[in-house]
Amino acid sequence: MDGHIPYLNAFKEFPEEMKMYGDDFKIFHVQAWPKYDDVYKKMHALAGFMDLPCFPDITEHSFLHPNILCMKYMMEINLPDDMNKWTCRVINKIGVGETDFLTLHPGNKLTWKVKYDILAVAIIIVVLKILFLLDDEYEWLLANYVKERNKKNEEGCPIFDIKKWYIVVKNILDVEQKKYNEERIRRLWRCEKPLLYSASEKYVVLKKKQMVMDLQRQFRTLTGCLELTEKRKPSLFQFNWTEESTKKDCFHGHSLGAFLQQKGDTFTPLNRDYWLCTVKKRKRARSPRERYNESDFPHTYQFVLDLFSFLLRVQPYLIHEEVSTIEQKLFRSKLHMKSRIFKVQKK
Numbered sequence: 001m002d003g004h005i006p007y008l009n010a011f012k013e014f015p016e017e018m019k020m021y022g023d024d025f026k027i028f029h030v031q032a033w034p035k036y037d038d039v040y041k042k043m044h045a046l047a048g049f050m051d052l053p054c055f056p057d058i059t060e061h062s063f064l065h066p067n068i069l070c071m072k073y074m075m076e077i078n079l080p081d082d083m084n085k086w087t088c089r090v091i092n093k094i095g096v097g098e099t100d101f102l103t104l105h106p107g108n109k110l111t112w113k114v115k116y117d118i119l120a121v122a123i124i125i126v127v128l129k130i131l132f133l134l135d136d137e138y139e140w141l142l143a144n145y146v147k148e149r150n151k152k153n154e155e156g157c158p159i160f161d162i163k164k165w166y167i168v169v170k171n172i173l174d175v176e177q178k179k180y181n182e183e184r185i186r187r188l189w190r191c192e193k194p195l196l197y198s199a200s201e202k203y204v205v206l207k208k209k210q211m212v213m214d215l216q217r218q219f220r221t222l223t224g225c226l227e228l229t230e231k232r233k234p235s236l237f238q239f240n241w242t243e244e245s246t247k248k249d250c251f252h253g254h255s256l257g258a259f260l261q262q263k264g265d266t267f268t269p270l271n272r273d274y275w276l277c278t279v280k281k282r283k284r285a286r287s288p289r290e291r292y293n294e295s296d297f298p299h300t301y302q303f304v305l306d307l308f309s310f311l312l313r314v315q316p317y318l319i320h321e322e323v324s325t326i327e328q329k330l331f332r333s334k335l336h337m338k339s340r341i342f343k344v345q346k347k
Helices: 022-028 036-049 066-076 082-093 116-132 138-152 164-185 199-224 299-312 318-329
Strands: 260-263 266-269
Touching: 036 318, 066 082, 066 116, 066 299, 082 116, 082 318, 116 138, 116 299, 116 318, 138 164, 164 318
Parallel strands: none
Antiparallel strands: 260 266
């Protein structure tokens, strides 16, 4: 997505008549990706400083609405389509789908500033915990049960096997993570338009730039590497489950019926347990980063956090904090009850 919004090099887009020299260029000498928290805070600070009016309403038909974002990310990580009903139920239950809650009001400091993508993936994680518990035990017992059911039901709609899903998605994630890390290592933090700290050094800088480009071209010729003529266009999805190589491992059409029980006109999960992220708080922890310690939580839960962390390019503790917030709203009446606390031993 480099070269596309929001990953634009502002200096590169400046017109020729716009000249800048000296210390001002240090602003454009970028050598690292910005952190999500920094961008988020500066975005709201800038909107308030510019005294921007209220942003357009975010309705159920808007892309930033959690119903649509949840659907998008469930498709992204290869979860069954049937889960969409459950994410919608959670959204309605905790009231995060309301227009007033979602719409940005820059001048009003009392309104909640929503992290739309993080909110959506946190809702998906809560639904996964409701259905499969994610305690490193219950979900694997379900997987063994589903495996036998699917053997007897080869012609009908397959039941979602969370163990098989875990293996498939983890393999894809490992490949994409390795590719992403290699691209970050190879990245050259330089602008095609050279940064000139003074008008007198323009000739020297341009000459050095041309020399570097010639050397790179010769190196590619010697190594047989082809030069990319076009940059890859941005896509809504990083994982593709419709290609021939991955189509057989697509879980979108799988059923969740085996994990539900019907009571009248409504369906409820067979799983009656739930563990709260909020019950595990570290002493003297002030910031979200300090309140989150991955060794305190089950491996399956940690895997889902890491999966969404990779997709959103954010730290896992930010998603975990949002999950805790949703749980407080969803189980507000039950927070006084003693909840199960899981401790995963370090390997």
